[in-house]
Amino acid sequence: MKKGLFFVICMALLTAPLSAQTIEVSGEYQGNVLWDADTVKLVGDVVIEPDAEGTARLTVERGTWVIAEGYYRITVHNGSFYALGADKVPVTFTARNTTDFNNPSAESGWRGIHLISDQSNAQDSVMMEFCEVKYGKIITGAPEGERFGAGVEVRNKKYCYFAHCRFSQNRNDHNTSSPSGSGGGAMYVLNPG
Numbered sequence: 001m002k003k004g005l006f007f008v009i010c011m012a013l014l015t016a017p018l019s020a021q022t023i024e025v026s027g028e029y030q031g032n033v034l035w036d037a038d039t040v041k042l043v044g045d046v047v048i049e050p051d052a053e054g055t056a057r058l059t060v061e062r063g064t065w066v067i068a069e070g071y072y073r074i075t076v077h078n079g080s081f082y083a084l085g086a087d088k089v090p091v092t093f094t095a096r097n098t099t100d101f102n103n104p105s106a107e108s109g110w111r112g113i114h115l116i117s118d119q120s121n122a123q124d125s126v127m128m129e130f131c132e133v134k135y136g137k138i139i140t141g142a143p144e145g146e147r148f149g150a151g152v153e154v155r156n157k158k159y160c161y162f163a164h165c166r167f168s169q170n171r172n173d174h175n176t177s178s179p180s181g182s183g184g185g186a187m188y189v190l191n192p193g
Contacts, residue, residue, distance in 0.1 A: 068110030
């Protein structure tokens, strides 16, 4: 009887479906934000701002898939960003809609990760390791201030660390000869520490 019950319990555990955790995010957040779900769906633009103590940080755990459900972007303003994957368990940033991605004016793909500080601050840092960033896109005629870094834009960060990251299928289709400029299909970095 005991062996039979033990066998039934083991089989139930082995055949039970593993539940994946999915969260949906959009809007403005303050302070420390942690994304540790299996899948994080961007259902709108996300902006991380400092809280009352001046702290702003977005941390994305290894193995997390961040999937933009539309032409959205992630912005961390005056704060830090950590996405530390592992060799077999990367952090992946991508878009659901890649249809018509090669059309310069089509809002397919997504608008990338933008890590912007007003001035170089010793507490602002960027660390990305074993990450994949794909299908980031700046469309033709993008608004001023949104023309840099289709995959990742980094401005005025005191400490920047990128290792074993892969950027693929990112593009900047904005007119690069415009007076206000643009740049960075995969990555745009200005004033790193």
